[in-house]
Amino acid sequence: MGPLIVNEIISPETNLFLAFLIGIGFGFVLESSGFSSSRKLAGMFYGYDTTVLKVFFTAAITALLGMLFGSLFGWVDLSLIYINPTYLHSAIVGGVIMGAGFIMGGFCPGTAFCAISIGKLDALAFIGGLFLGILAFTEGYPLFEELYKAEFMGTPTINEFFGLTRGIFSFVLIAAAFAMFWVGEWAEKKFPREEY
Amino acid sequence: MPHILILISNFKHMKEVKKTKYWNPYIGGIMLGLVLLSANFISGRGLGASGALKSVVVSTVNIVAPDHAENATFYKNYNETHENPMKSWLVFQVFGVLVGGFLSGTFAKRLKFKVEHSPKISSKRRLIFALIGGAFFGFGSQLGRGCTSGSALSGMAVLSLGGFITMACIFGTAFGLAYFFRKNWI
Numbered sequence: 001m002g003p004l005i006v007n008e009i010i011s012p013e014t015n016l017f018l019a020f021l022i023g024i025g026f027g028f029v030l031e032s033s034g035f036s037s038s039r040k041l042a043g044m045f046y047g048y049d050t051t052v053l054k055v056f057f058t059a060a061i062t063a064l065l066g067m068l069f070g071s072l073f074g075w076v077d078l079s080l081i082y083i084n085p086t087y088l089h090s091a092i093v094g095g096v097i098m099g100a101g102f103i104m105g106g107f108c109p110g111t112a113f114c115a116i117s118i119g120k121l122d123a124l125a126f127i128g129g130l131f132l133g134i135l136a137f138t139e140g141y142p143l144f145e146e147l148y149k150a151e152f153m154g155t156p157t158i159n160e161f162f163g164l165t166r167g168i169f170s171f172v173l174i175a176a177a178f179a180m181f182w183v184g185e186w187a188e189k190k191f192p193r194e195e196y
Numbered sequence: 197m198p199h200i201l202i203l204i205s206n207f208k209h210m211k212e213v214k215k216t217k218y219w220n221p222y223i224g225g226i227m228l229g230l231v232l233l234s235a236n237f238i239s240g241r242g243l244g245a246s247g248a249l250k251s252v253v254v255s256t257v258n259i260v261a262p263d264h265a266e267n268a269t270f271y272k273n274y275n276e277t278h279e280n281p282m283k284s285w286l287v288f289q290v291f292g293v294l295v296g297g298f299l300s301g302t303f304a305k306r307l308k309f310k311v312e313h314s315p316k317i318s319s320k321r322r323l324i325f326a327l328i329g330g331a332f333f334g335f336g337s338q339l340g341r342g343c344t345s346g347s348a349l350s351g352m353a354v355l356s357l358g359g360f361i362t363m364a365c366i367f368g369t370a371f372g373l374a375y376f377f378r379k380n381w382i
Contacts, residue, residue, distance in 0.1 A: 031304075055228060067353065091365070099336075103369075110345040119308050126327065134253045134338055145269070148339060157357060
């Protein structure tokens, strides 16, 4: 049955229209959870507001469980779902650069789009920066191509990497997420916070 | 006495109503997970954000400097494999994010033009850091093949090894550098 587009149940045009609707849901949930506020997002890294941790990991384990059960019930064919490829070096270096951008800018790209939609001008500056950063990459591409393509590992899943089944790894991840939620709640009690 | 107590509690209640609160983060997380699931179920892929901006960058270069776009490696490869950079799933999805964020902000009465920053820093400093941070994030998202949404969150949901690595590097670096940028936030 799913994914609908790969199984040609919907047309490419319908797929784009549904992308728009999915985006509305995405933006609505981000804004309602407080992701339109850079101070709330940055709070994660100082312990005064761990909303990001809770929303992010709850979303990840919800989607993970949904896929797991969806495939068990035969609703979705996991072999047709896109799995992000792993290029070890660029995944690490790119992630480190993004982390630096996160603590300086207070947004990530998705949350910046969400924040500009309610009038946050710092998000507009961030999006201007994103444009310049992407342009720097595309313009200088020949310089970065080697790093970009280094250590290609295919599309391994993390459970394969550790030699675990999908179900066992998911269970461990969910347990880890609950442990982090507990730490998050503790940190919020310890460090003072205000709503923005 | 009970009347006074009721009055006080009513007054407190009124103050709370005025300010619409954010969702409970766990409810928000479940909703976000369901949005991500629907993207996978319908389109066989996860959510994203930076990819849409890449489409904008490539389109801009195609229009502003067509000769350059024909010769430079990145644009040449991109245009060979993409019919029209703006007719992409992520571009449509990001338009949706703008609408969805706006709707939520409207319902919660949070629509307002402002530069949000810590009282300890000026708006100008906030904007400069936002611009620099954006540039870092934009560059990193291209090198890392996706940002927090496309690589970290969507990657984790499909258990991609690369997604977990990128997620750990983004959050780990931000935690590691937090001390040096503390004046901007606390």
